[in-house]
Amino acid sequence: MFDNLTERLGKTLKNLQGQGRLTEKNIKESLRDVRMAFLEADVALPVAKAFIERVQERAIGQEVIGSLTPGQALIRVVRDELIALMGESEELNLRAVPPVVILMAGLQGAGKTTTVAKLARWLNERQKKKVMVVSCDIYRPAAIQQLERLANDVDALFFPSDVSQKPVDIAQAAIAQARKQGAEVLLIDTAGRLHVDEQMMGEIKALHAAVKPTETLFVVDSMTGQDAANTAKAFNDALPLTGVVLTKTDGDARGGAALSVRYITGKPIKFIGAGEKTAALEPFYPDRIASRIIGQGDVLSLIEEVERKVDKDQAEKLVSKLKKGGKGFDLEDFRDQLVQMRNMGGIASMMDKLPGMGQIPVNVKSQVNDKEFIRMEAIINSMTPQERRFPLLVKGSRKDRIAKGSGTQIQDVNRLLKQFTQMQKMMKTLAKKGGMMGMLKGLKGKLPPGMQF
Template identity: 70%
Template sequence: MFKNLTERLNQTLKAIKGQAKLTEDNIKDTLREVRMALLEADVALPVVKDFINRVKDRSLGAEVSQALNPGQQFIKIVHSELVHVMGDDNVSLDLASQPPVVLLMAGLQGAGKTTSTAKLARYLSEREKKKVMVVSADVYRPAAIKQLETLAAEVGALFFPSSADQKPIDIANAAIEAARKQYVDVLILDTAGRLAIDQAMMAEIKELHQAVEPKETLFVVDAMTGQDAANTAKAFADALPLTGVILTKADGDARGGAALSVRQITGKPIKFTGIGEKTDALEPFYPDRMASRILDMGDILSLIEEVERKVDKQKAEKLARKIQKGKGFDLQDFRDQLSQMNNMGGLMGMMDKLPGMGSMGQMANQMVGAEKQMSQMAAIIDSMTPVERHWPDKINGSRKRRIALGSGTQIQDVNRVLKQHKQMQKMMKKVGTKGGMAKMMRGMKGMMPGGGGLPPGGMPPFGR
């Protein structure tokens, strides 16, 4: 997300960063480029105009003219105004009422409501520790009911059954009653996709909303539709008392126009973004963190939170103890490291949150290559027997041929994995000694092209 905008803004702001003095002329030239970058990112024109005017007014004011580094201050203003456009602060769900708290999901056909319902159920279960029930009132698409039932089982949420011959209001009322009896904290009501111009369908969802009085009415919208997403959200906001927006498929939108337009056009906060197909790929929306990523300043806070949440602490501690006792680092440990990295969204997912990565196109290409290599390495280790994983020295020529055949690779690929494991093993031995971490970091330096400081295959050791 924002890849194109980040690249354009980087080039534009680089010229002004070192300026000792900002004048109306050089600000004007820079803002013209910023304006073009935002329009190319499919940001709505009224939002662009307002943003440019605010940045211009602040840039020509005292906060820049009296700054020690006016160029840096200008970038700080751009960051601040990006945050403002996207909503200033994170707005969380309002769950403070008598359970079951009802959340109603609305949106267009194909926007990802059913998937987002399951993702939200998982988010509330795992991170908010809530007992969640989901129900589908989409009587026009029986497959949607079955899809939600399957996803509910996957994310560990209760599922209330419904059928195409029922009325949406009857389904909702029965689900609320069932949620009360089962002491459910949150009931998420998935509705049928509808067009804002379809008066009959809009009347139906209004009636449903009045009947269930949800605490949150969330509009689910596809980020790939750019500023049209903001316009559609406004049409729904005029019909329903929306409390927030869930922006889906944000990882597939290199422009980012929807995220920068929705809040200002609708007046409703973006509460979550969908950033992948997996059921855990839903993140709270933080305008300040998103603005930092747009300006290639990274998002270290989100990265730290992700590590805390997704790294298996028990496995990490077990590996640390094993290494400290000098018991070595076998191929099963190596495979676990690959899994940990995959859980973190892979190398690209992590690098995307580091400062300066937007301007390192060559490094990004290396990361793509490293990710492919990691997938191949995982397949090779998966083709090994438990004995081979624990005692790699037993892997002779015939075993290598079998492993290569089982993983769809070549014998030289198997040899490469064994060699890289040996290097990791040497590093891990250093960790167990006095001053071991410093020694290991020195050993890692330059192992990747460009001196990226990552071990072969690209994984930092999660065991420490």
């Protein structure tokens, strides 16, 4: 979402760091480039203007110009102001008498129903809450069926509703049923509506008044840029929102919504969704996002993701084989690593969180995708268990059979086997040089800034 902004901002800050000393003149010139980067990212004009004024005020003061390391001091100022712009992270308020009612509102097509399922899964897995979901969308029968299917997928209780019922009656009946079944949280999905539609806005106001939700979350498509923030403000004027959920952040979003919402609405972004999968929902941490924007990565989120999604038994087996210089490492292990990487969102998702990635041009990063890894996984799956354990057996007619079975070419099979051989060699090198940390120390000075050890 922030690739273009990160690239532009990274170049500007790098140029400033290369200056012999920072002056009021070169700071102002560089901040003009930052302002253009913000506007290109579809950040609202008042937001961009306020941000530049704050950075300039602090940068021209002794905080930066008087610093012994002015370039680093300026980066710290930019990061601090990005965090201030997006506000502090705020958790869901779950400290109410069960069932805690969370009402979801937003425009049609913003992804509310999918977000309800994602949030149900997040509450279930991360907060260990028993969740019930209900649809009050009486205008789109498919919405009720969609939510029922998703509820089964995420192991949430589902309260049935019908288009012949009134939204208020559905919600009140769902609350009563949630109490009976011991549900700790009730998520209410509502119909998409425009803030200018008085009848529909009157309906959700009545629904809000009847159920008195602890949280009222506005679900908004981040690809609408600064319009997302303006729409959220219009809804907030009519409905007391407690937070915002940004969806489709993995698409062509340029970051304008994330940087504008808090300033324009005064409401915090509580979650961001990236992708259609029900696991693709994460709490919004302004400090981590700010670090990613200025190219410092988000290692903390990456570590949390590894701890949550990586199979610890498989990881321990791999470490054991690494220590032995790759002895016993076969194509089944290789495939397991590809699956683990896919479970973590793929290589592109991991790259976004690594320090120094902001220095890689967007057009280069766009060439890194997970299609090659999916192809490699398909090739390994087309092999027999014996071939996976003993890759040297894969020759001649076996390659032809594996290629046909995986829908690939013989060249693809050859490439995979070559990459596997290279990985085995790397493991032997790692074992000789004292493991991963030893290898990284050997690369000292060759890694980009922010990735030195």
